[in-house]
Amino acid sequence: MTWPSHGSNPQYLYEAAGLTLPECLIDFSANINPLGPPAVLQKHWGDLFHGIGTYPDPHTASLKVKIANREGIGPERILIGNGGAEIISLLGRLIAEKKVLIVEPAFSEYEKACQVNNCDVSYYQLSDGWEIHLHDLIGKLQGMDAVFLCNPNNPTGMYYGTDIILPLLKACKRENCLLIVDEAFYDFTAEYEPLVPYLKEFPQLILMRSLTKIFAIPGIRLGYLMADRSLVEKLSAYQPHWSVNSVAIQAGEWCLEDEEHISKMIQFIQSERDVLLRFYQEQHFEVSNSAINFYLLRDPQLNDQYPLFEFLLKQGIVPRHTFNFPGLEGRWLRFAIRTSVENRKLMEAMKAWRRLNPSFL
Ligand SMILES: Cc1ncc(COP(=O)(O)O)c(C=O)c1O
Structure with a gap:
């Protein structure tokens, strides 16, 4: 199986996994600012036409x-x-x-x-x-x-x-x-x-x-x-x-x-990361000590995380695989911190996984 070498473009990931691309999905595989582009871009987008x-x-x-x-x-x-x-x-x-x-x-x-x-x-x-x-x-x-x-x-x-x-x-x-x-x-x-x-x-x-x-x-x-x-x-x-x-x-x-866009984002990421980390701790998942907008995660009961990866893909939750990261080789999954609503959907999916795969730790 040849896995895509980067996050984003989830259609290639589903194809490599032999799964049908769901109509609705949330892509946690690309590490992009969840607040989106600064408002100024949309406001002045039309002006860019004059430059082309x-x-x-x-x-x-x-x-x-x-x-x-x-x-x-x-x-x-x-x-x-x-x-x-x-x-x-x-x-x-x-x-x-x-x-x-x-x-x-x-x-x-x-x-x-x-x-x-x-x-x-x-x-x-x-x-x-x-x-x-x-x-x-x-x-x-x-x-x-x-x-x-x-x-x-x-x-x-x-x-x-x-x-x-x-x-x-x-x-x-x-x-x-x-x-x-x-x-x-x-x-x-x-x-x-x-x-x-x-x-x-x-x-x-x-x-x-x-x-x-x-x-x-x-x-x-x-x-x-x-x-x-x-x-x-x-x-x-x-x-x-x-x-x-x-x-x-x-x-x-x-x-x-737009410096404000950056400071807003830092505050947002910090508070979402705190919520996610508390949840993962309660649910017995292991998480990297990340300082930024994405983190590595594993279910310590699995060595190869493929079963969790596949479970999430089937629910329309797209993690980043780690098959092409030396030293990780599929033993971790990477997730971007996204909007509050999307992070809660991820937590719901993780809870569902935990119900089916109780922790004995
Ligand atoms: C660590 C790192 N450096 C550089 C890049 C390339 O970024 P750009 O989108 O600006 O080409 C990426 C993209 O994922 C990245 O993760």
Whole structure:
């Protein structure tokens, strides 16, 4: 059976599972802001039509300036991409044929980008509740040219603060190794500690961001990278001209003005997460120590979670499988935090599972 390599597009998941796609379903497999896109997008959507008759600015200058001002860095340190996915693909070219370490489990596109660019890939596998053991990780850096670290981590939702990142960054500097930190989900964590201030001192630091999760615009495709100017120049030389379209540029500028949307979402996620965690504890499910808008879950009575996965799919509840996450391999399921109504439907389905499969713990 070939499972889809990402969440969303549930029709492919049902096809792979040999199940009929229900008419009504709730997709917990994509980690998108449950509050939806900022209202400004819908309000001004019609205005975007005027921009499509001309080529977009190939330098994405206006959006770069907006991000630069927000982050307190120069626009020359920023590269805008057609989603974080394009940024990862450009990074793959940058580190082609080099020695790369991936901290796993992580977003599968890092490995894919490395493989198509003939990188020599090694892995640091997180276990024991997915804590990073610095001594072990730093021990693996010798001879490496680049490290991929997903922080906050997809799929676990774990967030690693500067107590972990700074010693790692210093070790990368000693080894002359790039540290690529994918911060696609950074806005979802209340306790985020900014790494941007370290860009000047550590030219080997590369920060990647995505606007598609936080602003719920995955169909538009928009992400960016912040790094040393020389790296940005190299990466932009690989990027197709006009890669970022004019709708994405304008939509990104509007979204970034809506700081309130982010603070509202953080509060909402925190309160929904508390409700869900209490419920899972009462019902004897095990959940990852997530700081963000999704979490891993397992019924500790099952090793392979497939029976629970199939049960939920049949009820129109779509979890994200973990077959393609090294170290998880189907022993966990990932769920996004969605609206209150949808999270309650999920809890109902979990209760129904528990009634049929009582816990003996
Ligand atoms: C950790 C991580 N980084 C990057 C991306 C790519 O995001 P985008 O939608 O901006 O291409 C994803 C998408 O799921 C992701 O999970």
